[in-house]
Amino acid sequence: MIFNYFYKKNLMKRLLLVSFYLIIAASAFSQTNTQAPTVPEYISKGTIPAFITYKAPDSTVFTNKDVHKGRPTLLMIFSPDCGHCQHVATEITSNIAHFKKAQIYMITWLPYSDMMSFYKNYKIADYPQITIAWDSKYFFLPYFHVQSYPKLIVYDKKGKYVKEFQGNIQIEDVWKALGKK
Template structure:
């Protein structure tokens, strides 16, 4: 009887040794560089691809919904701190209606920023690739398109600026 507590502890420790390891692999987007993509620009005629991204600049991909208040707020913050993004190219894409994307583009005056490209993703490529659950989803890539950081939801602007400098 006096060895029963020790036996119980020993059995418990032995059972935990046989517990399954976490077998969920990391998402593919964390393992590979920014893939090839194509999005339709607001002019409704031009397709923008990875080849069009400026060389030797970090890339910030923001997948957004034009109706999302968090996305609207994040866009306002980016506009207010645009000087902090001078060494980056921002690619803002939405899988939602082209017309809403164009209205969003015009409402926020995004055409005035040379380092912001807004596009429509009719194939839902980015939402599937990033396995998105919420808008906005932001992925920051280095100059060689290796992933640096992702954000689900609306991160503080200071967190974004830390990765784009």
């Protein structure tokens, strides 16, 4: 009988202790509402972000302060070995007259040597309105939520966000976003 009394008392203590640990564990593993904002910062902010890159052919520093005001801007985040990126680069260079009022910045995070091969293959030096740059700090992909290549972001002549394109892109849609009819 005394044994029963102590057994029941210890059982109650054990149940209470286990319950306490379960409550603590449940609260420790419960999820908080940490969802990312539904509108990415580059859209909500609506302006070209601060950045540092290194442009071809001489790897000079190129920042957002070097972006000319008063002209529409096209940012193209690309991979030099991406077929869609190569197609868009061909479309841009073949139709450069449609981009004469725009400034185009092609940016890659892949090795500088890959960027330079792309630069030479597409003869970017022949197009003064195109700047190609290396994102050594890996800023552009996460900031612009790049999920496929290329990703094009259009800003108007005041530097305000207009529209974005990603993946399989129709170049005529890009002209329209830049203000060309």
